[in-house]
Structure formats: structure tokens, C-alpha cells
Amino acid sequence: MAVSVNLAKALDKAWEDKDLDQLLAAPPSALAGLTERHDQVLAETFGIRTLADLGSNKYFALAGALVALSTKTG
Template structure:
């Protein structure tokens, strides 16, 4: 099954047409809105160097799940 996602506003221009693997291996400042300074802080504080590291970090993953769960509270 093919899946298409428009990430144009979520990534820096240099990464908009890259393969998913290349995006995940990119530095976190490839995400629109994050700067090299943010990337340095994440690397220094949490060892996060790539988008893959950020997305699989247990703290960020837990926070993402909690936010998603809140949307489904009745």
C-alpha cells in the first residue's frame, strides 16, 4: 500500500524531496523551526543528533502518546 504525506511545511527546503530514511538520518535542525542551536542543545542534553533519535527518544515518545490520548478522552 502506497502512502503519501506532504511534509513541505514541516521540513527545511533541502529535505522536502528526500527519502524517508534520509530524513530520519538528518540532523534535527532539518525540521522546520529548529535551528542549529536547538540541535546543539538536544545533542548536549539528551544525546539526540538525528530526527530518528528525536522521534524514538523515550521522553518525547511518551509525551506524544499522552497528547494523542488526550484527544480521545471523552
Template sequence: MAVSVDLSKALDKAYEDKSLKEILDASPAALAGVTDAAAQALKDALGIDTVRELGSNKYFAVAGVLVALEGKTT
């Protein structure tokens, strides 16, 4: 099954036509709004070098779950 997703607003212009693998292997600066300085800070603080590592980082995963749970608890 083919899936098509428009990520143009989520990616830096230089990555809009790249493959998923190329994006995942790229620096977090490939994401729109993430500067080279912020990507360097992620690397220095958490050892995150790629978009893949950012997306699978345990701290960001926990934060995402907490946000998803917001408003669902009584």
C-alpha cells in the same frame, strides 16, 4: 502499496526532496522550525543526533501519549 505524504511544511526546504531514510538520518534541524542551536541543545542534553532518534526518544514518546490522552480521561 505506495503512500504519498506532503511534508513540505514540516521540513526545512533543503530536505523537502530527500528520501525518508535521508530525513531520518539527518539532524533534527531538518525539521521546519528547529534551529541548528536547538538541534545542538538536543544533542547536548539528550544525546539526540538524528530525526530518527528524536522520534524514538522515550521522553518525547511519553509526552506524545500524554497529549493524546488529554481529554480522554474522566
């Protein structure tokens, strides 16, 4: 089954028309609101260089899970 998701508001303009593989290989600044300075800090601090790295980082994944749980328990 094909799935379609509109990510235009979540992505920087330059990345809106990219496919999933390209987005996963993109730097974090491909997300709307993040800059190249964020890329640098994330790389230096956490070794995060791509959106795939960001999404699979154990700290960010745990934080996301905690937020998701908070909506189920509140």
C-alpha cells in the same frame, strides 16, 4: 500499498525532497522551525543527533502519547 505524504510545511526547505531514510538520518534542524542551535542542545542534553533519535526518544514519545490520549479523553 504505496503511501504518499506531503511533509513540505513540516520540513526545512533543504530537506523537502529527501527520502525517508535521509530524513531519519537528518539532524533535528531538518524540521521547520528548529535551528542548528537546537541540534546542539538536543545532542548535549538528550544525545539526540538525528530525527530517528528524536522520534524514538522515550521522553518525547511519552509526551506525544499523552497529547494523543488527551484528545481521546477530553
